[in-house]
Every structure is written in structure tokens, then in C-alpha cells.
Amino acid sequence: MGAIAGAVATNIYCTQPILPLIETGLGVDLAAVDLVAGAALLGFASGLALLLPLGDRVDRRKLVLAQVTLAFLAALCATFSPSIWPLIASSFALGVVSCVPQQLVPFAASMSLPSERGRSVGTVVSGIMIGILLGRTISGIVGAYFGWRAVYGLQAVAMxxxxFISASLLPRGVPTTNLSYGRLLASLWPLARDNRPIRESMIVQALLWACFNAFWVNLAALLASGPWHLGSGWAGAFGIIGAAGAAAASFAGRGADxxxxxxxxxISILVVTVSYxxxxxxxxxMTLLILGVIVLxxxxxxxxxxxxxxxxAVDHTAQGRxxxxxxxxxFLGGAVGVIISGWLMSHYGWKGIVVFGIVLGLTACLYHWQGDPRDQKARAGELEAQRK
Structure with a gap:
């Protein structure tokens, strides 16, 4: 599951190291080309909202196979896009159907004992993060030598x-509810409204993901315009440096257990803020850049x-939702981070990105630690459930 998730995750992030190449190839400005990366994240967020709930209702294996097929077609469309707007549309479509990794995370969680759930989730997430980071590396190198269209072509071929691996190795999923699709979607709001741990997790990680994407989407522009004048291959190579931190996902899962x-x-919020x-x-x-990438x-x-x-941990029967x-x-947070950071980079340079990241980290810290006396019993119960 981790390997499959990592392979599909590259569809979302392969664009980021080659944005300057798209800018030059299609004759558009930086703000416009950033919309390609933003569209992929917005599409991904749409797929998460509309497709993930189906995992509680139907066989997740079938969902994965259908989405991989559509990802192949969307990547082909991106490869042959004649101008920026068809490319943005193709990027959005590729994002929608590339939520396969997040079909697999609750799949792994539902197959695990409560005492091992964090470890299982961490294993699949490690695969996702390695895929994201190494995908940037590969796309940067391929783009530098063969052009940005070759990157999307490679993504299509990889699907x-x-x-075939998904069809051969994934087990059949067992539905946990017989709710109709409409009722599945309608049940999302009560889940968020009635469960503070879910709301806290959503908001805090949205802020951290905005930090993550604000850095990576502007890295190629920093390297190209800074004192180094390095191309997309170097921007992609930073994915190898970032991959060194992928083991944190597995250790975090064990720490959560x-x-x-x-x-x-x-601890994670503190580390992200320090990274900026x-x-x-x-x-x-360059030393501070490399160190900052690893810490981030x-x-x-x-x-x-x-x-x-x-x-x-809130409800084992509603993992997909x-x-x-x-x-x-x-990923909505990530998309907003991409769009805002692109504007900041255009107007204020790298200093604007740094200030943006620190503000996001401090906001996450304040929200996380504000506490709620009414929620103390729920938090104690949650910790006890994890220990069991």
C-alpha cells in the first residue's frame, strides 16, 4: 500500500520543480504558472471530498483501480496541452483522481488493531511522502533534460x-456502511461538528500543509533567481534531501501509539515553525536551505x-469519511498556501515566504494549545484508547 500510494502521489507534485520550464515554454508569467500547481491541489481536495467517502460504502480496491485508470488519461491530456488553460484543467483533473493514497490510508487503519493503528498509518504515509519528495527529484531531472511535457508523459506511463500491481496485490475492501452516496456526504458535517479532535486535526494540519507547499512551490524560483542560478534539475534534487525526513512519519506513528x-x-508544530x-x-x-528543508x-x-x-480514533466505522x-x-490549506505564496514571491521575494511560514506556524501553535476545559475528558479517553 505504501509503494502504490507513493507512486500515485507523484502525480500531484511533479509539476512544482518544472514550473519555470512551463513558464518559459508556454510564455506565461509566474503567477499564472503557479495556478497549474494550485489546480492540482484544488483538484486533489475535490477528489478527497467527493471520492473518499465512497470507501466506506464500496470496495476500496475497485475505487483504486478506477482512479488509476483515469489518472493515466488525465496525465496524457496534460502531456499534449497546447496552452496554459488546458494544462490547468488537466492538472485539476489529475488531482481529482489522484486521491488514491488517501483511499489506502484508512484501508490500512481499518485492517489494524487499535494499538498498531499509528504504526500502520505511518507506514503508508511514509510511502506517500517518499513518493512526493522523490517524485519532485525525478520530475526535475526529466524536465531539465527532456522538457516539461516529458514529465507528464512519464506520469502516464507509470500508472x-x-x-497491475494494485489489481494483483490489494485485498478486497469490506464496506462498513450501506448509506447512500448522498447520505454519506451529508454525514460529513455532523462528524466535523460533533468531534473536536477531528476539527483540531483538520485546522492544524491545513496550516502546516500550507507551510509545506509555500516552500516547495517556490523553491525552483528561489534557486533560479538567487545567487546560484540553478535549474529545475537542482530544484528536483532537493526532493532527495527532503526524503531523509520521510522516516519521521513512521516514528511519529509509533510516538502517537x-x-x-x-x-x-x-512537537510537530514547533519543528515546522523553527524550520522557517x-x-x-x-x-x-545553501547550508541553511538544506537544513531548513530537512527540518520542515x-x-x-x-x-x-x-x-x-x-x-x-474517533469512529472506526467512518474511516473514509x-x-x-x-x-x-x-489540501485546501495547501492550495491556498500555494496561491498566496506565489503572490508573495512575486511582490516581496523570499522574505515574504519566510514571514508567511512563520505566521502560519504561530497560528497553528496558538490554536493547538488554546485548550478547551470541556474537552479534557474526551482527550483523556482518547489517550487511554490509544494505549490499549
Whole structure:
């Protein structure tokens, strides 16, 4: 599941290192080309909202196979897009059907004992994060040598073995509800309204994911315009550096099983905020840039697993719907982070990105630690359930 999830996750992030190549190839400005990356995230958020709830109703294996097939077609459309707007539309469509990784996370959680749920979620999320980061590396190198269209073509080709592996190895999913599709969607709001742990997880990780994407979507522009004048291949190579932090997802899952996920979330917020303090010097120091990348990825990945584990603990029969709420919120946050950071980079340069990241981190910290006396009993029960 981790390997399949990682392969499909590259569909969303392969665009980021090659944005300057698209800008040059299609003759558009930076603000317009950032919409390609933003459309992928908005599409992904739409898929999470509309497709993930189906995982509670039908066989998740069938959902995965159908989505991989459509991802192949969307990547082909992106490959042959004649101008920026068809590319944006193709990017949005590719994002919608590439929510396969988040079909697999609740799949793994539902197959695990409560005492091992964090570890299982961490394993699949590690695969996702490695896919995201190495996908950037591969796309940057391929784009540098063969052009941006070759990147989308490679994504389409990659979906073929992914389909056959999924068909051969994934177990059949067992539906946990017989609610109609309309009632599944209608049940999302009460889940979020009535469960504070789900709401907290959604909001905090949305802020952290905005930090994550604000950095990565502007990295290529920083390297191209900074003192180094490096191309997309170098921007993609930073994915290897970031992948060093992917192990944090697995360790965060184990920490959530042992200490409770909310404790790990607090540490994650602190780490992400500190990473942007380090990145304040990234415009002039390669050492600080590399260190900031590692710290940022560790914090965001640890937060992703611990927040997700916390949300899943609320109701084991609604894993797909909980994940739909959770992932929709964080990818909306990521899309907003991409769009705002693109404007900030155009007007204020790297300093604007750094200030944006620190403000987001402090906002997440304030929200997380504000507390709610009415929720103390629920938090104690949650921790006890995780220990059991």
C-alpha cells in the first residue's frame, strides 16, 4: 500500500520543480504558472471530498483501480496541452483522481488493531511522502533534460504498472456502511461538528500543509533567481534531501501509539515553525536551505501522521469519511498556501515566504494549545484508547 500510494502521489507534485520550464515554454508569467500547481491541489481536495467517502460504502480496491485508470488519461491530456488553460484543467483533473493514497490510508487503519493503528498509518504515509519528495527529484531531472511535457508523459506511463500491481496485490475492501452516496456526504458535517479532535486535526494540519507547499512551490524560483542560478534539475534534487525526513512519519506513528497523537502534534508544530526561522537565511546560504528543508519535512510529516491517527480514533466505522474531512481540509490549506505564496514571491521575494511560514506556524501553535476545559475528558479517553 505504501509503494502504490507513493507512486500515485507523484502525480500531484511533479509539476512544482518544472514550473519555470512551463513558464518559459508556454510564455506565461509566474503567477499564472503557479495556478497549474494550485489546480492540482484544488483538484486533489475535490477528489478527497467527493471520492473518499465512497470507501466506506464500496470496495476500496475497485475505487483504486478506477482512479488509476483515469489518472493515466488525465496525465496524457496534460502531456499534449497546447496552452496554459488546458494544462490547468488537466492538472485539476489529475488531482481529482489522484486521491488514491488517501483511499489506502484508512484501508490500512481499518485492517489494524487499535494499538498498531499509528504504526500502520505511518507506514503508508511514509510511502506517500517518499513518493512526493522523490517524485519532485525525478520530475526535475526529466524536465531539465527532456522538457516539461516529458514529465507528464512519464506520469502516464507509470500508472500502467501501478494498475497491475494494485489489481494483483490489494485485498478486497469490506464496506462498513450501506448509506447512500448522498447520505454519506451529508454525514460529513455532523462528524466535523460533533468531534473536536477531528476539527483540531483538520485546522492544524491545513496550516502546516500550507507551510509545506509555500516552500516547495517556490523553491525552483528561489534557486533560479538567487545567487546560484540553478535549474529545475537542482530544484528536483532537493526532493532527495527532503526524503531523509520521510522516516519521521513512521516514528511519529509509533510516538502517537505510545504518548498519544496530540502530544506529537504539538512537537510537530514547533519543528515546522523553527524550520522557517532557519529558512530565513536560505536566500544566501545553501547550508541553511538544506537544513531548513530537512527540518520542515520532519515536522510536516510527523504532524500529518499524528493528526490523522487522532482523527481516525474517533469512529472506526467512518474511516473514509473522517479521512475525507481531514485531507480535504489540509489540501485546501495547501492550495491556498500555494496561491498566496506565489503572490508573495512575486511582490516581496523570499522574505515574504519566510514571514508567511512563520505566521502560519504561530497560528497553528496558538490554536493547538488554546485548550478547551470541556474537552479534557474526551482527550483523556482518547489517550487511554490509544494505549490499549
Amino acid at each position: 500502467v504498472p501501478v494498475w 505510545r504518548h498519544g497523537p496530540r502530544w506529537v502534534v504539538g 526561522v532557519i529558512l530565513g537565511g536560505a536566500a544566501s546560504s 519535512d520532519i515536522g510536516v510529516q510527523a504532524g500529518l501522521v499524528s493528526n490523522q491517527t487522532r482523527a481516525f 473522517i479521512n475525507s474531512l481531514y485531507m480535504t481540509a489540509i
